[in-house]
Amino acid sequence: MSDAVLVLNAGSSSIKFELFEVVGDRAETRLDGQMEGIGASPHLIARDARRQVLADHRWPGPDVADHVAALVRIMEGIGPAIEGRRIIAVGHRVVHGGPDLAAPMLVDELAMGKLRALMPLAPLHQPHNIAGIEAASRRFPGVPQIACFDTAFHRAHDWEADTFALPPEFYARGIRRYGFHGLSYEYISHLLAEEDPALAAGRVVVAHLGNGSSLCGIRNGRSIDSTMGFTALDGVPMGTRCGQIDPGVLLHLMQAEGMDAADLTGLLYGNAGLKGMSGISQDVRDLEKSTDPRAAQALSHFAWRVRREIGALAAAMGGIDALVFTAGIGENARTLRARICEGLGFLGIAICPDRNAANDPEIALPGGPTRVLVRATDEESMIARHVLTLLHCSKNT
Ligand code: ADP
Numbered sequence: 146m147s148d149a150v151l152v153l154n155a156g157s158s159s160i161k162f163e164l165f166e167v168v169g170d171r172a173e174t175r176l177d178g179q180m181e182g183i184g185a186s187p188h189l190i191a192r193d194a195r196r197q198v199l200a201d202h203r204w205p206g207p208d209v210a211d212h213v214a215a216l217v218r219i220m221e222g223i224g225p226a227i228e229g230r231r232i233i234a235v236g237h238r239v240v241h242g243g244p245d246l247a248a249p250m251l252v253d254e255l256a257m258g259k260l261r262a263l264m265p266l267a268p269l270h271q272p273h274n275i276a277g278i279e280a281a282s283r284r285f286p287g288v289p290q291i292a293c294f295d296t297a298f299h300r301a302h303d304w305e306a307d308t309f310a311l312p313p314e315f316y317a318r319g320i321r322r323y324g325f326h327g328l329s330y331e332y333i334s335h336l337l338a339e340e341d342p343a344l345a346a347g348r349v350v351v352a353h354l355g356n357g358s359s360l361c362g363i364r365n366g367r368s369i370d371s372t373m374g375f376t377a378l379d380g381v382p383m384g385t386r387c388g389q390i391d392p393g394v395l396l397h398l399m400q401a402e403g404m405d406a407a408d409l410t411g412l413l414y415g416n417a418g419l420k421g422m423s424g425i426s427q428d429v430r431d432l433e434k435s436t437d438p439r440a441a442q443a444l445s446h447f448a449w450r451v452r453r454e455i456g457a458l459a460a461a462m463g464g465i466d467a468l469v470f471t472a473g474i475g476e477n478a479r480t481l482r483a484r485i486c487e488g489l490g491f492l493g494i495a496i497c498p499d500r501n502a503a504n505d506p507e508i509a510l511p512g513g514p515t516r517v518l519v520r521a522t523d524e525e526s527m528i529a530r531h532v533l534t535l536l537h538c539s540k541n542t
Pocket of ligand 1: 354355356357384427428429430472473474477478479
């Protein structure tokens with residue numbers, strides 16, 4: 146019987162999962178997948194490490210009504226593939242750790258209370274993350290549940306990067322620039338430290354560009370600043386989210402156009418960004434194929450904003466030694482990468498068109514002063530590593 150760690154990433158209507166086998170002190174992936182459409186049109190898909198489909202099932206909505214039911218179905222679906230493995234812990238991606246939770250944490254009743262108290266800071270994500278933990282506690286009673294926070298990597302920001310220009314009592318009440326995608330940044334940072342310790346000790350801007358997008362300036366492995374702030378709305382435009390917006394626009398929409406909080410939430414989270422600007426799609430592939438000028442404009446604005454933030458983060462760190470592209474857009478969208486880097490010669494950034502077109506791991510012009518890298522991110526394996534570290538520490542105390 147071998148030991149395994151299950152990693153869960155629970156969203157509003159989906160649970161993504163990945164199973165890692167514990168081999169010595171390492172976690173090796175064995176299978177992954179997701180249950181989508183919980184409560185509506187549930188669909189489970191799971192694949193092994195060679196991408197062979199292990200399970201592909203659909204149910205009527207009421208048969209998988211909530212996260213608890215979804216986890217039961219997931220475990221049934223992958224059951225045969227995990228025979229002979231004992232789940233020793235479940236690691237959870239939790240979007241918000243608030244001002245104080247800056248490291249992975251074993252979740253007990255007390256900790257659950259802390260996570261619930263943070264719900265107002267991330268009302269669209271945190272309740273679902275908590276539902277995932279509750280579901281896993283019921284499905285695996287007695288098995289340690291470990292929360293890993295997207296905010297944790299950024300908690301060591303200097304105060305200047307952490308605050309808004311508001312009276313200090315707002316900061317004390319938790320109105321801060323938390324930053325997100327921390328597990329992705331931490332993964333990339335560890336990867337660079339393994340590949341090239343000297344580079345990892347320098348100044349690196351990581352552009353995590355996916356459906357949700359942000360950038361982070363990392364110096365010597367530490368997050369110096371990030372484009373996301375109090376919520377995952379801030380920073381660059383995203384698939385459906387607006388990114389940075391003048392707060393005066395919101396006041397205007399409320400006062401002059403009668404929009405309320407629900408209207409603004411719908412607009413800023415769901416109908417802005419690439420989708421809202423183009424009126425076509427949130428997916429870069431659709432926009433690149435489209436001949437509609439609004440699609441081209443949306444991509445152009447996206448590239449502009451990302452380029453601006455690279456400059457801003459380089460300024461925050463006193464320079465830049467490497468730019469790393471990651472996540473769906475960063476890893477794949479060659480044309481956008483080239484457009485983002487246009488005009489960044491003053492930071493020593495120059496892209497080799499052939500390397501970029503070939504999606505090489507290194508796309509800078511040879512001999513250029515600033516490295517430009519393309520790397521796949523892997524938040525789940527970062528969580529699995531955190532889980533093993535925490536289990537190991539608790540065994541030794
Ligand atoms: P999430 O934030 O949901 O994890 P991903 O990191 O998977 O998102 O990124 C998804 C996005 O990546 C897609 O919506 C699409 O815009 C973009 N993308 C994926 N593959 C390609 C590709 N080959 N070319 C251009 N864009 C791509």
